[in-house]
Amino acid sequence: xxxxxxxxxxxxxxxxxxxxxxxxxxIPAIALTVIVLVxxxxxxxxxxxxxxxxxxxxxxxxxxxSGAHLLGTDDLGRDILSRLLWGxxxxxxxxxxxxxxxxxxxxTLGILAGYLGAWTDRVISAVLDIMLSVPGIILILAVLAIFxxxxxxxxxxxxxxxxxxLARVIRGLCLALREELFVDAARVSGLTPFRIMSRHILxxxxxxxxxxxxxxxxxxxxxxxxxxxxxxxxxxxxxSWGGMVGxxxxxxxxxxxxxxxxxxxxxIMSVAFGLLGDGLRDLxxxxxxIAGSGRPIxxxxxxxxxxxxxxxxxxxxxxxxxxxxxxxxxxxxxxVVDSISFTVKEGEIFGLVGESGSGKTVTAQSLLGLLSxxxxxVGGAAWLGSQRISPAxxxxxxxxxxxxxxxxxQEPMVALDPHYTIGSQLTEVVRTIGEVxxxxxxxxxxxxxxxxxxxxxxxxxxxxRYPHELSGGMxxxxxxxxxxxxxxxxxxxxxPTTALxxxxxxxxxxxxxxxxxxxxxxxxxxxxxLGVVADICDRxxxxxxxxxxxxxxxxxxxxAAKDPYTQQLLASTxxxxxxxxxxxxxxxx
Amino acid sequence: MLRIIVRRLLLSIPLLIVVSGITFILESFVPxxxxxxxxxxxxxxxxxxxxxxxxxxxxPLVQQYWLYLQGLFHGDLGRSxxxxxxxxxxxxxxxxxxxxxxxxxxxxxxxxxxxxxxxxATRGRISRRIIDVVSLFGSALPNFWVALALIAxxxxxxxxxxxxxxxxFEDSPQLWLSSLxxxxxxxxxxxxxxxxxxxxxSMLSTLGLDYIRTLRASGVSRRSIIWRHAxxxxxxxxxxxxxxxxINFVPGTIFAETIFVLPGLGSAVVTATNLHDIxxxxxxxxxxxxxxxxxxLLVDVAYGLLNPKVRSS
Numbered sequence: 001x002x003x004x005x006x007x008x009x010x011x012x013x014x015x016x017x018x019x020x021x022x023x024x025x026x027i028p029a030i031a032l033t034v035i036v037l038v039x040x041x042x043x044x045x046x047x048x049x050x051x052x053x054x055x056x057x058x059x060x061x062x063x064x065x066s067g068a069h070l071l072g073t074d075d076l077g078r079d080i081l082s083r084l085l086w087g088x089x090x091x092x093x094x095x096x097x098x099x100x101x102x103x104x105x106x107x108t109l110g111i112l113a114g115y116l117g118a119w120t121d122r123v124i125s126a127v128l129d130i131m132l133s134v135p136g137i138i139l140i141l142a143v144l145a146i147f148x149x150x151x152x153x154x155x156x157x158x159x160x161x162x163x164x165x166l167a168r169v170i171r172g173l174c175l176a177l178r179e180e181l182f183v184d185a186a187r188v189s190g191l192t193p194f195r196i197m198s199r200h201i202l203x204x205x206x207x208x209x210x211x212x213x214x215x216x217x218x219x220x221x222x223x224x225x226x227x228x229x230x231x232x233x234x235x236x237x238x239x240s241w242g243g244m245v246g247x248x249x250x251x252x253x254x255x256x257x258x259x260x261x262x263x264x265x266x267x268i269m270s271v272a273f274g275l276l277g278d279g280l281r282d283l284x285x286x287x288x289x290i291a292g293s294g295r296p297i298x299x300x301x302x303x304x305x306x307x308x309x310x311x312x313x314x315x316x317x318x319x320x321x322x323x324x325x326x327x328x329x330x331x332x333x334x335x336v337v338d339s340i341s342f343t344v345k346e347g348e349i350f351g352l353v354g355e356s357g358s359g360k361t362v363t364a365q366s367l368l369g370l371l372s373x374x375x376x377x378v379g380g381a382a383w384l385g386s387q388r389i390s391p392a393x394x395x396x397x398x399x400x401x402x403x404x405x406x407x408x409x410q411e412p413m414v415a416l417d418p419h420y421t422i423g424s425q426l427t428e429v430v431r432t433i434g435e436v437x438x439x440x441x442x443x444x445x446x447x448x449x450x451x452x453x454x455x456x457x458x459x460x461x462x463x464x465r466y467p468h469e470l471s472g473g474m475x476x477x478x479x480x481x482x483x484x485x486x487x488x489x490x491x492x493x494x495x496p497t498t499a500l501x502x503x504x505x506x507x508x509x510x511x512x513x514x515x516x517x518x519x520x521x522x523x524x525x526x527x528x529x530l531g532v533v534a535d536i537c538d539r540x541x542x543x544x545x546x547x548x549x550x551x552x553x554x555x556x557x558x559x560a561a562k563d564p565y566t567q568q569l570l571a572s573t574x575x576x577x578x579x580x581x582x583x584x585x586x587x588x589x
Numbered sequence: 590m591l592r593i594i595v596r597r598l599l600l601s602i603p604l605l606i607v608v609s610g611i612t613f614i615l616e617s618f619v620p621x622x623x624x625x626x627x628x629x630x631x632x633x634x635x636x637x638x639x640x641x642x643x644x645x646x647x648x649p650l651v652q653q654y655w656l657y658l659q660g661l662f663h664g665d666l667g668r669s670x671x672x673x674x675x676x677x678x679x680x681x682x683x684x685x686x687x688x689x690x691x692x693x694x695x696x697x698x699x700x701x702x703x704x705x706x707x708x709x710a711t712r713g714r715i716s717r718r719i720i721d722v723v724s725l726f727g728s729a730l731p732n733f734w735v736a737l738a739l740i741a742x743x744x745x746x747x748x749x750x751x752x753x754x755x756x757x758f759e760d761s762p763q764l765w766l767s768s769l770x771x772x773x774x775x776x777x778x779x780x781x782x783x784x785x786x787x788x789x790x791s792m793l794s795t796l797g798l799d800y801i802r803t804l805r806a807s808g809v810s811r812r813s814i815i816w817r818h819a820x821x822x823x824x825x826x827x828x829x830x831x832x833x834x835x836i837n838f839v840p841g842t843i844f845a846e847t848i849f850v851l852p853g854l855g856s857a858v859v860t861a862t863n864l865h866d867i868x869x870x871x872x873x874x875x876x877x878x879x880x881x882x883x884x885x886l887l888v889d890v891a892y893g894l895l896n897p898k899v900r901s902s
Binding site: 130222231232266398425468 | 603607608725728733740800804805806810821822840843859861862865866885895897
């Protein structure tokens with residue numbers, strides 16, 4: 001790996017951990033401070049407010065900010081600051097009522113349903129379903145229509161119905177907790193369900209509860225002030241935040257500042273509740289994340305691409321030289337492929353062998369520029385013939401993908417788009433590659449040919465199917481057909497048989513071999529299975545921890561492995577170990 | 590597919606009963622009774638008894654509720670205590686206003702939200718941060734205040750659009766449209782942020798899936814991968830969110846219609862609440878519940894259309 005790349009990646013990393021600290025610690029701390037300060041000043045409004053909330057001064061109405069009235073006065077000459085302080089009382093006490101009901105009811109229902117399960121769960125879940133579908137605001141309005149302007153009853157109802165959301169979340173967590181060891185231990189030691197719920201389950205849920213309470217408090221504040229604004233909560237002339245927005249809306253033109261501060265205090269508090277909730281959530285997920293497996297961080301720079309001309313050996317198709325790939329992680333860049341070199345000749349089947357984590361799949365994917373966002377080529381290069389393909393821009397690679405190099409992925413069941421028929425996906429690729437004239441008939445004929453070439457029976461029928469209607473083996477054949485659409489010179493098959501049944505595996509390997517024989521196409525076979533290598537590969541490299549530990553013709557590797565790791569691998573594959581011990585036997589299967 | 594729809598419809602029956610039942614029970618707690626408030630203090634006891642009888646107020650609560658449900662079944666929501674107008678007539682007259690508001694806001698929120706979400710999923714992290722911030726403020730700022738701010742800016746400071754009022758489509762399509770612009774925008778803002786966020790998150794996880802890699806490896810263009818394949822897969826999450834947003838817009842009309850003085854259901858329910866006109870509150874409440882049920886049904890249908898596995902089963 002080149003030095004500048006490393007330092008650059010490290011710079012990215014430290015900047016990111018700084019923004020993380022800001023986002024996860026500092027912002028929530030500020031939000032909490034705001035909430036505490038505002039709540040405290042509102043609750044001691046009688047001491048802090050410079051004027052009584054109802055004291056009018058009609059000669060001095062709609063005044064701007066001044067020493068006597070820091071935020072000016074309203075249309076009746078009442079001091080806006082004083083009214084804001086007093087007006088916070090109905091708003092924040094309403095929020096407190098709603099949030100307490102929300103927490104108590106939501107936790108109780110959630111824990112009961114999640115921990116006791118069985119019929120308790122079924123009954124509670126049905127009730128929650130109904131509660132979630134009821135338009136809460138309508139019930140709140142009904143309550144207000146019936147209990148004259150009793151905003152506390154309204155907030156109680158709001159908390160009650162919103163509690164269904166909390167109960168859902170808590171129920172899900174409880175179902176998972178129930179299986180945890182410490183709960184098992186408590187159960188075995190004979191604690192009553194009530195004690196287990198209150199002593200062991202409840203504390204484990206505190207984090208999630210605080211998150212949900214904080215987010216809900218923001219919503220409750222919006223509803224409370226909304227009702228005040230509509231004139232349904234606090235009767236005039238008593239001050240309330242929502243009511244003040246309503247008063248300000250009458251004098252928008254004369255006193256825009258009034259609207260700004262009355263809505264502003266609601267906005268600030270809502271945003272603070274939201275930020276506190278988000279911050280708590282981030283903290284919670286930080287706590288759960290296993291140390292070291294942090295969020296990946298993009299490497300910003302590609303390797304300074306070598307422009308070495310390719311050595312003029314016409315039989316060599318792919319040249320990989322001093323090739324390194326790294327991924328950015330929260331603990332800095334990690335080199336996954338370390339300075340490897342190899343060549344693949346025209347028409348040969350080349351094995352890329354290693355256990356998981358050896359870098360073989362990453363090597364294969366990087367050749368087509370298919371690495372995830374945080375990965376990059378940090379040294380060396382790869383050429384197809386004389387064209388450099390790695391590193392290369394997406395633009396350059398588009399001419400290579402599908403046309404020069406075909407790719408077959410590991411899991412056929414997830415390698416195709418589940419939302420489109422096989423025919424739709426195949427014709428899209430055929431059309432994109434543009435090898436046949438653009439007529440619908442020609443494209444369809446070509447697609448059917450491709451399905452036939454991978455020995456799929458009844459191709460017309462297959463074209464109409466969705467991926468979930470086919471078996472793994474059939475899907476893998478479809479995936480190979482897709483890869484063949486552009487008649488590539490090289491096919492990269494990433495563990496093409498691993499996810500399949502043993503009986504199906506042999507068929508796919510036979511297919512690959514016959515395709516090579518018919519088309520003279522080279523194949524890179526990425527695999528951990530030495531049996532597969534012995535079966536169809538001409539040459540192979542063995543990778544371990546990002547390095548090549550063995551390379552050469554397959555016979556040489558099997559009968560004269562130099563590297564201890566390869567020997568170990570061979571020994572752990574029983575029939576090959578036996579074959580190797582008995583050189584007289586043919587390994588062809 | 591059909592089974593899902595039938596199940597939804599069956600579930601909606603207890604829901605309607607619960608909503609009407611709760612309001613009905615609450616109503617029975619009201620101190621005093623409608624007959625008294627309708628007749629005023631000068632009525633004779635005979636008049637009072639007669640009215641009570643005609644309103645079925647002399648029967649037990651369960652019986653009254655049963656009568657109400659029977660009325661519901663025949664499309665009878667009762668009469669307003671104050672105007673004596675059939676609640677059904679009020680609802681029918683005001684529903685178009687509310688629907689144009691809700692449908693308009695949903696269209697705006699969907700188009701803008703999805704475009705913004707796709708853009709930020711595919712181009713760079715700065716726009717991701719911007720969406721986070723915008724969605725925080727979009728959802729945290731009270732929408733009645735946003736509506737007022739819009740009026741202050743686009744109707745008062747820059748007189749581009751009418752601040753309040755409604756022009757029926759039949760009178761002038763152009764004025765109808767301009768009378769709806771600000772209310773629709775005020776309503777849509779919170780939804781835009783939510784839809785953009787869900788679209789982005791869902792697109793980001795879809796773009797990491799294996800079949801996207803297959804498509805890229807096959808040389809399929811970036812445009813097709815994003816708009817045809819990745820967005821399609823995000824369709825489930827996005828359509829759920831659009832449904833949720835629409836459901837949130839329904840109570841949102843209460844504020845939007847009051848502030849912009851639109852003659853819809855939302856402004857009517859506020860007036861009725863202030864007047865304790867319970868049949869109207871009840872009737873509009875049921876209408877809102879019905880809208881929620883229909884939206885949920887549409888979301889289920891969208892699920893089926895978007896997911897071949899559901900469709901074929």
